[in-house]
Amino acid sequence: MYYLDTSKGHDILQDLVAIILENKNYLSEVDGAIGDGDHGINMAKGFRQCGEAIDGQSLSLSKGLGKLASVLMGSIGGSMGPLYGSLFLGMATAVKDKDTIDEAAFGEMLANGLRSLQDISDAQVGDKCLLDTLVPAVEAYQHAVANGDDFTVALERMRQSAEQGKESTRDLVSNIGRSARLGERSRGHLDAGAVSCCLLLTQLADSTESRLQQQAA
Amino acid sequence: MQRIINDPDNVVDDAVRGYLRASPTLYAATDHPRVLKYAGNVDADKVGVVTGGGSGHEPAFLGYVGEGLCDAVAIGEIFSSPTADAFHKAFAAADRGRGVACLYGNYAGDNMNVKLARQMAELDDIEVQTVVARDDVASAPADQRDKRRGVAGEIMMWKIGGAAAARGDNLSEVIRLAQKAVDACSSIGVGLSSCTIPANGKPNFSIEPGKMELGIGHHGEPGIEVTDLTSAKEMAATMCKPILEDRPFNRGDDVAVLVSGLGATPVMELNLLYADVADILEEAGITVHRTYIGNYFTSLEMMGATLTLMKLDDELKTLLDAPATSLALSQ
Numbered sequence: 088m089y090y091l092d093t094s095k096g097h098d099i100l101q102d103l104v105a106i107i108l109e110n111k112n113y114l115s116e117v118d119g120a121i122g123d124g125d126h127g128i129n130m131a132k133g134f135r136q137c138g139e140a141i142d143g144q145s146l147s148l149s150k151g152l153g154k155l156a157s158v159l160m161g162s163i164g165g166s167m168g169p170l171y172g173s174l175f176l177g178m179a180t181a182v183k184d185k186d187t188i189d190e191a192a193f194g195e196m197l198a199n200g201l202r203s204l205q206d207i208s209d210a211q212v213g214d215k216c217l218l219d220t221l222v223p224a225v226e227a228y229q230h231a232v233a234n235g236d237d238f239t240v241a242l243e244r245m246r247q248s249a250e251q252g253k254e255s256t257r258d259l260v261s262n263i264g265r266s267a268r269l270g271e272r273s274r275g276h277l278d279a280g281a282v283s284c285c286l287l288l289t290q291l292a293d294s295t296e297s298r299l300q301q302q303a304a
Numbered sequence: 305m306q307r308i309i310n311d312p313d314n315v316v317d318d319a320v321r322g323y324l325r326a327s328p329t330l331y332a333a334t335d336h337p338r339v340l341k342y343a344g345n346v347d348a349d350k351v352g353v354v355t356g357g358g359s360g361h362e363p364a365f366l367g368y369v370g371e372g373l374c375d376a377v378a379i380g381e382i383f384s385s386p387t388a389d390a391f392h393k394a395f396a397a398a399d400r401g402r403g404v405a406c407l408y409g410n411y412a413g414d415n416m417n418v419k420l421a422r423q424m425a426e427l428d429d430i431e432v433q434t435v436v437a438r439d440d441v442a443s444a445p446a447d448q449r450d451k452r453r454g455v456a457g458e459i460m461m462w463k464i465g466g467a468a469a470a471r472g473d474n475l476s477e478v479i480r481l482a483q484k485a486v487d488a489c490s491s492i493g494v495g496l497s498s499c500t501i502p503a504n505g506k507p508n509f510s511i512e513p514g515k516m517e518l519g520i521g522h523h524g525e526p527g528i529e530v531t532d533l534t535s536a537k538e539m540a541a542t543m544c545k546p547i548l549e550d551r552p553f554n555r556g557d558d559v560a561v562l563v564s565g566l567g568a569t570p571v572m573e574l575n576l577l578y579a580d581v582a583d584i585l586e587e588a589g590i591t592v593h594r595t596y597i598g599n600y601f602t603s604l605e606m607m608g609a610t611l612t613l614m615k616l617d618d619e620l621k622t623l624l625d626a627p628a629t630s631l632a633l634s635q
Contacts, residue, residue: 123383124504128313160420164358165384169416172388207416263412270526 089238089299090187096148097141099294100155104138106290107131107283118279121266126167126279133163133171148188152179166264167280170204170217177203190238193295197225197245215259215266215273217280224249224288238299242292253277253285305505312502316359316381323366327631330370336393338386341376342369351469351478352376352398354406355462356391357414358383360501361522363632364601368459370630373466374398374407382501382604383523385413391421395430403431403475407461407482409454410438433475435482437461439489439612441550442519442528455522456564456601456612457489460624463633467626485620490550491612492543495520495566496533499604518542522566522603536573540580543611548588551615555589560596560624562612567602574598574609581611594624600632 107114107130115127137158141151152175160172181199182188188196201221212222227248231241254277261273264280309315317337324331324340332343356378357365366377375398378386386394395404404425408414415436422432438449439457465482473481495517498507509524511517516534519527534542553559563578565571578597585592593616601610616624628635 123501123508125501128503161387161389164380164387164390164413164417166413166416168387169413169420172420173416207419208412210412267525 088189088302090189090302091148091193091295091299092187093148093182093185094145095298096151097144097146098298099148099291100141100146100151101138102290102294103155103287104134106286107134108138110283110286114279114283117277117282120276121261121269121273122264122279126283129163129165129167130283133159133168136162149179149183149185152176152182166208169207170210170280173203173207174200174221177201190232190241193238194225194229194232194241197228201225210263213259214263215256215261215278215281216263217278217284219256219259219278220249220252220281220284220288223252239296242296246289246292249285249288253281256281305500305502307500307502309502312505315502316379319359319362320366320379323631330631331366334376334393334397336390338379338390339376339393339397340366340369340379341394341397342371342374344371345375348400348470349402350400350472351402351475352395352400352404353462353466353469353478354378354391354394354398354404355408355458356380356386356394356406356418357409357411358385358523360499360604361602363599364458367632368462368466368630370628370634372470372626372628373462373630373633375469380413382503385411385417388417388420388424391418392424395421395425395432396428399430403433405465405469405475405478405482406432406434407458407465408434408436409458410436410452411454431475433479435461435465435479435486437486437489439486439491440493440519440521441490441546442492443521443525446550453521453525454486455491455493456562456610457486457491457614459562459596459600459633460489460560460612460614461486463628464620464623466628467623470626481619481623485614485623488551488615488620489612490547490553491562491610492518492547493520493522493527493566493610494518494539494543494608495524495527496607497568498524499567499606501604516608519546520608522601524603524606536577537580540577540584540611544581544584547611547613551613553588553590553613553615556591558591558593558616558621559585560594560614560616561585561592562596562600562610562614564596564600564610564612565598565602566606566608566610567599568605568607569609571598577609577611593621596633
């Protein structure tokens with residue numbers, strides 16, 4: 088049985104920061120096709136600030152996610168600040184008092200993040216937004232755990248479903264955000280929020296997996 | 305891009321600096337760079353009135369901070385909601401112990417950030433209630449009013465809510481009246497050209513020369529239809545029709561009329577358009593109690609105009625006619 092030591096949170100957070108900074112231009116490019124073209128700029132602004140704020144500190148996973156949430160809510164306005172802020176705040180709350188998390192607790196962390204996001208937004212799967220990545224990824228993870236798959240298998244299911252969810256936005260007509268203006272013309276392009284969400288979930292899975300420890304049976 | 309800027313990424317901060325330097329008797333800085341508060345009435349025993357929204361709509365939103373209007377404003381990036389943190393700090397700046405009325409427009413980002421800011425304010429024991437403007441008739445049919453966007457009718461909401469707060473009304477009364485004001489408003493816009501966010505450097509969308517878009521939103525949200533550009537007289541008729549049918553406005557009604565430019569249309573043409581609107585209202589037996597014609601709520605350098613009608617009763621007339629002093633509206 089695998090578990091994650093939550094004192095490793097700091098390293099995982101730095102990985103999340105790095106993946107967004109590496110993809111800043113790519114995210115703006117994706118957004119430029121049908122949106123304002125500022126997704127990469129905004130996301131990089133928030134994640135860079137978070138990276139600077141936690142640099143040199145040793146934070147638990149909960150504290151790190153909480154810091155990320157507060158920086159995003161404080162420095163990115165629009166819709167992405169509160170959406171990602173709520174997601175990470177919900178995740179932080181779910182693992183607040185845990186020294187270690189197993190596959191079930193990790194699933195609860197994802198689910199609580201999703202609940203927190205849905206608490207402030209009416210966006211739905213199919214609207215061509217980050218939920219098109221997030222919802223199937225969380226569901227696939229939880230389904231795997233319910234089936235008795237181990238932590239690493241569940242993480243792989245999450246990665247696969249996040250990727251498929253992201254790709255699904257290519258065929259969707261935007262129903263939300265600035266790209267809704269384009270209607271039918273938004274079809275054929277990926278949604279930038281779905282892309283950044285896929286990058287983050289994939290990185291979260293990779294960073295978690297590489298730090299899993301095996302519990303003596 | 306023919307624009308007067310320094311760094312395209314710092315347009316909002318640079319502009320806020322300008323407002324503070326130009327109008328020190330009107331604006332005071334706060335401990336948040338994106339929150340300004342009214343420099344007067346600091347000791348007034350009143351409900352605080354807060355608004356906020358994306359930049360690029362000047363003089364909205366910050367131009368409506370002043371006497372008899374809003375006490376503090378949260379300022380977002382261009383066409384992007386202020387952060388929850390900024391709304392929260394604006395609540396704190398406006399609160400004088402009698403609660404805060406947050407009067408803003410119906411956009412996804414603003415709704416989320418205000419909701420989060422209200423939760424933060426709860427921890428500070430600041431009571432915040434909200435009214436969300438939904439006056440754009442083109443953005444959803446009458447049976448789905450809750451989906452409508454807020455546009456220039458927000459100004460009427462600030463005027464009525466601000467006047468109620470200034471005379472000492474309590475929070476629930478300020479909220480009731482601001483809600484009544486925006487419920488009495490119907491607006492529609494016509495767009496004649498696109499606009500460019502400096503940081504993007506290219507137009508957000510396009511309207512071909514010789515065309516106009518009826519029902520366009522304040523950020524270029526799609527309208528009802530794109531047609532050939534018409535005369536002002538025909539445009540007035542095209543804009544009045546959905547508004548008059550919406551409320552509906554009836555013979556014998558008293559109204560306030562607001563014609564706002566979208567940024568690049570000459571003020572002369574706004575008055576020209578109003579003359580044709582006034583003819584239609586006169587024909588319909590509707591009495592114009594008060595007019596506001598000018599650049600009250602814009603969309604960067606978009607060409608076009610919005611028309612707002614507010615149906616008035618005695619209660620609303622008293623508050624509408626009350627004095628106000630601000631950059632955008634003084635009477």
